[in-house]
Amino acid sequence: MGAHQGPLGLDDTLLAIIVCPQCHGDLLPVETNPQDPAEGGELACQGDCGLIYPVRDGIPVLLVDEARASGS
Ligand SMILES: [Zn+2]
Numbered sequence: 001m002g003a004h005q006g007p008l009g010l011d012d013t014l015l016a017i018i019v020c021p022q023c024h025g026d027l028l029p030v031e032t033n034p035q036d037p038a039e040g041g042e043l044a045c046q047g048d049c050g051l052i053y054p055v056r057d058g059i060p061v062l063l064v065d066e067a068r069a070s071g072s
Helices: 012-017
Strands: 026-029 041-045 053-055
Touching: 026 053
Parallel strands: none
Antiparallel strands: 026 041, 041 053
8 A cells, every 4th residue: 555545546646636727726635436446436626617627547536627527
């Protein structure tokens, strides 16, 4: 056991330092497939923009172009 793994297989340390590239808000990990967490997840911005960023193969894709809007 090396680095402590957090949600979505992401490193807790990584989660602590990454922020939303749009508004610099905190990012909340969200499992999109609870049956298979390795399948993927998302990072939901808790800041003003509310964008949701994909996580692919355990790598957060913090690109505004790749994000989707929350809600509808
Ligand atoms: Zn944001």
